Amino acid sequence: MPGELLVADLDMPSSVYGVHGxxxxxxxxxxxxxxxLRGPYEAVEWACVPPGGLSGEHLHSRTEEVYVLLTGEGEAILNGSPQLVRAGELIxxxxxxxxxxxxxGNEPLSWLTLEVPAPRTVALARPQRMETMSMQVPDGKAKVVDLGRELDVDPRPVLEGPLRRIRMLQVAPGMSLDLTGRDYEHTVFVLEGRGSAVAESVTVPVRQGTAVTTSGGEDLRLVADAEGLRVVCASFEISLPPLEGGGVR
Incomplete structure (x- = not known):
């Protein structure tokens, strides 16, 4: 059965102070x-900090997370170790x-956040499974990957949850690209260009900064205008039934 199509852009972002302390x-x-969303997913977000700005160091005790770096240069602290990162890379x-x-760097540092509950978090939310699951949080993995070079990244085994692929996709001028909704939900974020996102239920215009997210069972077609489209696409597997009432909050 077709799902919903969620469309958002970067107009009127919120100003937040003291993120992660x-x-x-x-x-x-x-x-x-x-x-x-139909899968047990947490959030797709956009964030940006000015030169010298900081998103504070914190422990992921419940969720897994990917940063898709969009603009700028930064220093990531991963399990206490610093590493230089730049636009086009994944954390x-x-x-x-x-x-x-x-x-x-000397320009704003911006990124997409893809956050999902880890499998053990989903299992612990089901009362019948709590007695068989350990409450101890494991020692986590963290890694930087160059999406601009690899173009198609499988985030496993760093991540164990439903995020299966992160791709950099190019749609040539006047051409289209199809994403199947069978067993998957997709988030597409437009990096460059203009065009349309076409689903069974709706057609919407897209441009730089537009995010389109399918909600299970919805095929998506991206159609590029004369300047073409360059997008990041994250694909989530939804073979597991969602929790009652929506995702884990």
Whole structure:
């Protein structure tokens, strides 16, 4: 059965101070949330910090997370170790890992956040499984991957949850690209260009900064205008039944 199509852009982001205990300003925008999706997913968000800005170091005790770096240069702190990162790279943070991110460049540092509950978190939310699951958070893995070079990344085994692929996709001018909704939900974020996102239920225009998220069972076609489209696409497997009432919150 077709699902919903969630469309958001970067107009009117929120100003947030003190993210993860760090002083300073973060610009933030929610692009999709758990209750709008059929899989047990947490959030798709956009964030941006100015030069010198910081997203504070913190432990992932319940969720797994990917940062898709969109603009700028930064220093990621992964399990206590610093690593220089830049636009076009992914920061993969597994359950039990710590991460933080500082803008060390001269322009805004922005990224997409893809956050999902880890499998043990979903299992612990089901009362019949609690007695068989350990409450101890494992020592987590964290890794930086160059999406701009690899173009198609499987985030496993750093992540164990439903996020299966992260791709950099190019749609040539006047051409189209189809994404199947069978067993998957997709989030597409437009990096460059203009065009349309076409689903069974609706056709919507897209441009730089537009995010389109399918909600299970909905095939999606991306159609590029004369300038073409360059997008990031994250694909989530939804073979497991969702929790009653929506995603884990």
């Amino acid at each position: 760090a002083a300073g300003l973060t610009r933030w925008r929610s692009l999709a949330g758990g209750k709008g 993969l943070t597994g359950l039990g890992a710590t991460h933080g991110l500082r803008n060390v």
